[in-house]
Structures are given as structure tokens and as C-alpha cells.
Amino acid sequence: MIGVDWGTTSFRAFRVGKDGTIRDRRAGPRGILNVIDGRFADTLREEIGPWLAAGEDHVLLSGMIGSRQGWKEAPYLACPAGIAELAAGVVDVEFDWGQVKLVPGLATDDGNGVAEVMRGEETQVIGVLAAMGGSGVACLPGTHSKWATVEDSRITGFTTHMTGEAYAALRGHTILGRMMREGPAGGAPFDAGVSRAAEPGGLLHHIFGARSQVLMGRLPETEAGAYLSGILVGHEVRAALAGRQGVVVHIIGSPELSGLYARAIAAFGGFPERHDGEAAARGLAQIAEQAAWR
Amino acid sequence: MIGVDWGTTSFRAFRVGKDGTIRDRRAGPRGILNVIDGRFADTLREEIGPWLAAGEDHVLLSGMIGSRQGWKEAPYLACPAGIAELAAGVVDVEFDWGQVKLVPGLATDDGNGVAEVMRGEETQVIGVLAAMGGSGVACLPGTHSKWATVEDSRITGFTTHMTGEAYAALRGHTILGRMMREGPAGGAPFDAGVSRAAEPGGLLHHIFGARSQVLMGRLPETEAGAYLSGILVGHEVRAALAGRQGVVVHIIGSPELSGLYARAIAAFGGFPERHDGEAAARGLAQIAEQAAWR
Numbered sequence: 001m002i003g004v005d006w007g008t009t010s011f012r013a014f015r016v017g018k019d020g021t022i023r024d025r026r027a028g029p030r031g032i033l034n035v036i037d038g039r040f041a042d043t044l045r046e047e048i049g050p051w052l053a054a055g056e057d058h059v060l061l062s063g064m065i066g067s068r069q070g071w072k073e074a075p076y077l078a079c080p081a082g083i084a085e086l087a088a089g090v091v092d093v094e095f096d097w098g099q100v101k102l103v104p105g106l107a108t109d110d111g112n113g114v115a116e117v118m119r120g121e122e123t124q125v126i127g128v129l130a131a132m133g134g135s136g137v138a139c140l141p142g143t144h145s146k147w148a149t150v151e152d153s154r155i156t157g158f159t160t161h162m163t164g165e166a167y168a169a170l171r172g173h174t175i176l177g178r179m180m181r182e183g184p185a186g187g188a189p190f191d192a193g194v195s196r197a198a199e200p201g202g203l204l205h206h207i208f209g210a211r212s213q214v215l216m217g218r219l220p221e222t223e224a225g226a227y228l229s230g231i232l233v234g235h236e237v238r239a240a241l242a243g244r245q246g247v248v249v250h251i252i253g254s255p256e257l258s259g260l261y262a263r264a265i266a267a268f269g270g271f272p273e274r275h276d277g278e279a280a281a282r283g284l285a286q287i288a289e290q291a292a293w294r
Numbered sequence: 295m296i297g298v299d300w301g302t303t304s305f306r307a308f309r310v311g312k313d314g315t316i317r318d319r320r321a322g323p324r325g326i327l328n329v330i331d332g333r334f335a336d337t338l339r340e341e342i343g344p345w346l347a348a349g350e351d352h353v354l355l356s357g358m359i360g361s362r363q364g365w366k367e368a369p370y371l372a373c374p375a376g377i378a379e380l381a382a383g384v385v386d387v388e389f390d391w392g393q394v395k396l397v398p399g400l401a402t403d404d405g406n407g408v409a410e411v412m413r414g415e416e417t418q419v420i421g422v423l424a425a426m427g428g429s430g431v432a433c434l435p436g437t438h439s440k441w442a443t444v445e446d447s448r449i450t451g452f453t454t455h456m457t458g459e460a461y462a463a464l465r466g467h468t469i470l471g472r473m474m475r476e477g478p479a480g481g482a483p484f485d486a487g488v489s490r491a492a493e494p495g496g497l498l499h500h501i502f503g504a505r506s507q508v509l510m511g512r513l514p515e516t517e518a519g520a521y522l523s524g525i526l527v528g529h530e531v532r533a534a535l536a537g538r539q540g541v542v543v544h545i546i547g548s549p550e551l552s553g554l555y556a557r558a559i560a561a562f563g564g565f566p567e568r569h570d571g572e573a574a575a576r577g578l579a580q581i582a583e584q585a586a587w588r
Contacts, residue, residue: 107510114506114507115503115507115510116506117506117509159495161499162499166460169464169466174456196408199406201453202532204455204457204533205404205456206408207456208438208454212411236496239498239499240499
């Protein structure tokens with residue numbers, strides 16, 4: 001089968017063998033925002049044409065490609081949902097060179113009447129279900145970080161934290177960025193930011209320290225970005241782990257971001273366990289296996 | 295005397311009589327960012343020339359005009375500081391048409407080794423000292439909100455919350471803004487955001503609700519901005535009032551912003567008391583009275 005993790009800004013395709021091993025892969029910047037005039041079919045054919053020509057016919061897509069801004073809207077499924085529910089909820093898309101289906105996103109309520117939605121992360125969580133032993137907490141750091149709870153091999157709920165996007169907006173469009181110069185993303189300044197998040201005062205107060213400490217000569221301009229990042233990641237992790245100290249947190253993300261989150265999770269009393277970036281491919285293959293193809 | 299509250303984006307001048315009454319005023323957009331090529335002297339003369347011609351000679355400036363980006367840098371004074379300390383710390387500026395002095399900013403430590411700085415707000419707090427009875431908590435909402443503690447008529451400490459600037463960055467430069475349309479700033483959606491800030495999950499999670507609730511049809515696009523504002527103001531007020539429920543909070547700001555903060559302060563167990571926008575003029579007059587002029 002062919003699995004595609006098709007997000008807002010990136011396109012990652014995997015050719016997966018019957019035994020579940022990844023036989024080939026492609027990755028590029030052709031996320032849905034970079035596809036012009038709704039040319040999703042053409043884009044897909046250009047990207048995976050050789051694999052289709054080689055005989056593949058089952059193509060499963062996950063991510064924002066199934067949103068209103070994507071190829072076709074796949075309605076959200078309600079939690080709890082596992083492989084069976086997602087496989088039963090796939091949506092067909094018209095495509096002349098093979099069968100293409102979309103994995104639906106998930107929706108839930110955060111327990112206080114506020115809606116939560118995800119598209120793509122559900123498939124990645126499915127990909128680490130076995131490694132998680134079918135239950136636990138998964139963290140998918142990024143622009144919109146997701147924290148998902150898994151019980152009996154089904155996602156029972158999740159929360160979103162706009163950490164990555166808030167960082168970009170604060171660094172790019174507030175006075176904080178004017179005092180920052182490029183520097184390492186992690187290290188001691190990141191850890192100092194994480195520690196800062198544990199103190200009283202609140203996030204909106206803490207972030208001002210990324211300016212005032214530079215102003216007073218206590219923080220180099222090359223370290224202010226990592227310090228701000230640590231404050232934001234620290235606040236996310238602190239809130240996400242509140243009331244569940246000592247839990248194992250399964251991190252699914254890029255090596256660099258996973259490393260930073262692992263430090264913050266440990267700082268707030270969790271036990272980080274890192275997973276590789278193949279979670280999406282494994283999840284797509286497992287959902288495809290249970291979906292109904294022609 | 296002539297008092298000028300000269301900030302980053304605005305210029306407000308007051309002509310104050312010997313009895314402390316405001317005899318005349320000017321306000322405009324000639325904040326320090328809008329003054330070209332360091333032409334501060336020319337700008338000041340253009341703005342207050344008629345008052346100088348009428349015999350005024352003592353001109354006291356407060357705000358970012360005393361920063362590195364302003365006319366001349368006035369070093370920060372350490373807390374605690376009251377009228378006497380600020381008057382003793384004024385800095386002379388060269389000006390051919392009258393005596394001009396700058397009120398120094400204040401610096402402190404937030405109790406956890408992180409620097410805090412203010413420029414301009416110290417003068418506004420001085421302006422409400424009498425109304426506060428010489429002690430209490432003052433809140434100055436805005437781009438960078440300040441919360442100051444006053445004891446024995448001196449500012450003993452303060453904290454900054456980047457609420458206004460974070461709101462502008464999140465609304466203008468994240469996915470949240472794409473789902474917002476103009477609407478009233480306050481009302482029920484603002485209050486709902488304030489209530490949301492009292493729930494678990496953290497600020498970075500709560501703000502995502504300004505998208506997901508719209509996406510699910512539970513929040514009109516015209517109300518999402520007020521909801522986001524309520525979340526941010528709520529988080530600021532919640533953190534600032536932690537451990538001091540039941541305190542009277544003296545709000546110094548514009549009528550609209552003061553009204554919103556009063557609602558949030560009451561929601562988190564404080565007693566809001568609003569002050570008019572003349573605090574800067576009164577503070578400048580009182581500091582000028584104790585400063586040493588030629």
C-alpha cells in the first residue's frame with residue numbers, strides 16, 4: 001500500500017510492503033497550502049506515479065488533506081476511536097490511477113465543553129499503539145502540539161496546545177524578537193526557560209523575561225530564543241502533566257523537538273519515551289489493512 | 295509646569311497650574327517611534343511652543359522617551375522608590391527653550407531572579423498614590439500590563455504581563471485570526487474567555503478554543519476575538535491575583551480597557567477600583583514639585 005501523511009505545509013509518502021516494512025519514501029514541501037487551484041490529484045500522481053506504475057493500488061491519506069481546505073472534507077469521528085473505527089470511517093476520493101481514501105480526523109470535548117479536533121495525529125498515535133502497549137499518554141509536539149490519552153488501544157481524548165505557533169508569533173511579531181539573534185535551540189537557556197515555567201507569575205509574565213533579562217545584560221541575545229522556547233514548552237508540559245506525575249509520555253516527533261520535549265517532560269515529573277518518525281507510515285498501513293477496498 | 299507622558303507610539307502633554315489643576319492638554323501620535331532622526335527637541339518645541347511662549351519653563355518628561363531608543367537614556371532606579379527618589383533621580387536634557395528633565399524608569403527583581411523594568415508607569419502610579427491611601431496594588435493594563443505593589447507611598451515591586459502585545463501577535467499572525475471578524479471587545483464572549491482561564495489546561499491550550507469552537511459552530515466569528523481577549527486577560531489577572539484574593543486593585547488605564555480588566559479582576563476575587571486617565575499629569579506635577587530646577 002501507499003500511505004501519505006499530507007499536512008498543511010508538508011507531503012510525506014511511504015510505500016509499505018505486506019509485512020509492514022517501508023520499502024520506499026518521498027518527502028517534500030507540497031503541503032495543501034502549496035497546492036495551487038485544488039490540483040491535489042495531479043500532485044499525488046506526480047509524487048507517487050512510479051509506485052502506482054509498479055502495481056500499487058491502495059492509497060491512504062491522513063492529515064489536513066481531509067479538511068475543508070484540502071482535497072475533500074472527511075467528517076470528524078468522535079472519540080473513543082481506534083483502528084477499527086478509523087478504518088470504518090475512511091472517505092473515498094475520486095482518482096483515476098488507483099483507489100484513494102482519506103482517514104477521518106477526530107473530535108472530542110476537553111471535559112469543560114470546549115471542542116478539540118485533530119487531523120493526522122490520530123494516525124501517528126495508531127502507529128505507536130503496539131509500542132505503547134495499547135494504553136498511555138502520547139505527546140506530538142509541533143505548531144499545534146497534541147496530547148492524546150489511549151485506553152484499550154483507542155484514543156479516548158486529547159488536548160491541543162498552540163505552542164509552536166505562539167512561539168513563531170511572539171518571536172516574529174513582538175518586541176521579544178527584536179532582542180534575539182540566532183543560537184542553539186536547546187541547552188542551558190532552554191532548561192532555564194522550562195524551570196521558569198514552574199514558578200508563579202504566569203506565562204504572559206514569564207515571556208517578558210526574554211526581554212528584560214537581555215536588557216539587563218543577564219541573557220545573551222543568542223540565547224533569548226531558546227529561553228523563550230523553554231518557557232512555552234515548559235508551560236505546555238506543566239499543564240499537560242498536571243495531576244498525572246510519574247506517567248510515561250510517548251513522544252512522536254522530529255528528533256530535535258522530541259529531545260527538547262523529553263527534557264521538559266522529565267523536569268515536570270513525567271517519563272519520556274521517544275518514538276521515531278515512522279509512526280505515520282505504520283498507522284496508515286494498519287488502518288489500510290482493516291479498510292474496505294474494491 | 296509642563297508634563298509630558300511620551301511613550302513608544304503616543305505623546306500626551308499637560309500644562310499644570312500651581313494648584314495641580316490641568317489647564318491645557320495636547321495629545322497625538324508623535325511617540326518616539328514616530329520621531330525621525332532623533333528630532334526630539336524640535337518635536338517638543340512644536341508641540342508645547344505656545345505654552346513655553348506663555349511663560350512656562352519647567353518641563354518634565356516620563357515614559358520611553360528616557361530609554362535607549364528615546365532622547366536620552368535615564369538609568370533605572372531600584373525599587374522601592376516614591377516621589378522623593380524619582381525627583382532626586384531626574385536627568386537633565388539639553389533644550390534651548392526651557393528646562394527639560396526626564397523621570398527615570400524603575401527596575402526590580404520579580405523575586406525569582408528575573409529582572410523587571412518600567413518607564414512611564416511609575417509616574418502614573420505616583421499620580422494615584424493619594425487616592426490609594428499610600429498603599430495597595432495598582433494595575434496598568436495595556437500592551438505590556440504592569441502590576442505594582444505600593445507600601446508607605448513607595449513602589450516596592452512590580453511585574454509585567456505581555457498581554458496586549460501577545461493578543462495582537464496571536465490575532466494578527468496565527469491561524470486564530472483567520473477565523474475572526476470584527477465585533478464588540480467585551481460582553482459575554484469576553485466573560486466566557488475569563489472563565490475559561492480559571493479552568494485547567496493552560497493558556498496555550500485555552501487559546502486553541504478560539505479556533506476549535508468556531509470550527510464546530512459553537513462560537514460566532516465576530517465573538518472569537520473577545521473570547522481570546524478574555525482568555526489572555528483572565529490568565530494575566532489570575533496569575534497576578536494568586537495568593538492575594540480580596541485585595542483592592544487600582545486600575546489606571548483607558549475607560550474601555552479598565553472596564554474589561556475590572557470584570558476580570560472581580561471574577562478572580564479582587565475588588566477593582568478605576569482611576570481616570572489623568573494619573574500621568576498628576577504624577578508628573580508631583581515629581582516636578584520636588585525636583586531641583588535652576
